[in-house]
Amino acid sequence: MVVSPNPNGETTHSEMRDLKWSASEKAIARKAFDLALGRELEEVMIKAKKWAEKIRHPSDLWELERYLYESRKQINQKYDYRYSVLPMVFGVLIRQGRLTERDLRGLREDKLGYIRRYLKL
Amino acid sequence: MVVSPNPNGETTHSEMRDLKWSASEKAIARKAFDLALGRELEEVMIKAKKWAEKIRHPSDLWELERYLYESRKQINQKYDYRYSVLPMVFGVLIRQGRLTERDLRGLREDKLGYIRRYLKL
Numbered sequence: 394m395v396v397s398p399n400p401n402g403e404t405t406h407s408e409m410r411d412l413k414w415s416a417s418e419k420a421i422a423r424k425a426f427d428l429a430l431g432r433e434l435e436e437v438m439i440k441a442k443k444w445a446e447k448i449r450h451p452s453d454l455w456e457l458e459r460y461l462y463e464s465r466k467q468i469n470q471k472y473d474y475r476y477s478v479l480p481m482v483f484g485v486l487i488r489q490g491r492l493t494e495r496d497l498r499g500l501r502e503d504k505l506g507y508i509r510r511y512l513k514l
Numbered sequence: 515m516v517v518s519p520n521p522n523g524e525t526t527h528s529e530m531r532d533l534k535w536s537a538s539e540k541a542i543a544r545k546a547f548d549l550a551l552g553r554e555l556e557e558v559m560i561k562a563k564k565w566a567e568k569i570r571h572p573s574d575l576w577e578l579e580r581y582l583y584e585s586r587k588q589i590n591q592k593y594d595y596r597y598s599v600l601p602m603v604f605g606v607l608i609r610q611g612r613l614t615e616r617d618l619r620g621l622r623e624d625k626l627g628y629i630r631r632y633l634k635l
Binding site for chain 2: 444
């Protein structure tokens with residue numbers, strides 16, 4: 394995603410790469426990231442178990458395989474812990490209801506501002 | 515697999531492609547093929563269910579995905595219902611203990627001879 398340069402001094406996508414993360418911000422980010430990832434993996438585990446219980450036909454097996462494949466791919470794509478993209482990752486997670494702004498309390502306004510603008514897009 | 519031409523008049527791999535299958539032989543072959551395939555799929559279903567019950571960590575999910583992927587690939591490769599390769603497929607299935615010669619009773623000697631020679635290889 395590319396966000397155009399903004400005359401109001403708001404953080405743009407290209408500027409996001411240059412954001413400085415303090416040690417405490419990194420700790421907050423890591424915790425929130427792991428919280429969301431852990432919840433999502435837990436959901437997949439619960440769903441896979443239920444799915445497996447209902448297997449009756451061979452086609453159910455390959456549907457489960459497809460579900461696991463898609464889940465793994467989607468999780469790998471979404472959970473990208475590079476600081477250069479992390480505000481956008483948090484924006485996605487908030488939009489999907491996997492995190493709230495409260496989980497990110499303690500991040501500075503440069504990051505939170507980016508996340509809020511992402512949510513308004 | 516290539517079987518060399520044989521001066522004793524035994525069916526070779528290239529001759530296998532030219533074997534004629536009667537309607538009753540086709541029925542016998544179809545039944546045996548479906549029997550072995552059904553059993554193998556049943557095994558994968560049982561194993562996948564047990565596997566899913568034991569999922570505790572995310573890595574268990576991706577191991578199950580890998581198991582399903584490998585099973586599907588291996589089954590697709592092995593169960594090839596082309597008459598041009600069917601005697602060899604039956605040879606593999608007997609060798610793996612998935613069929614016995616009794617399941618193929620009614621096939622003519624040209625096919626059974628090929629299968630027996632495959633088993634001796």
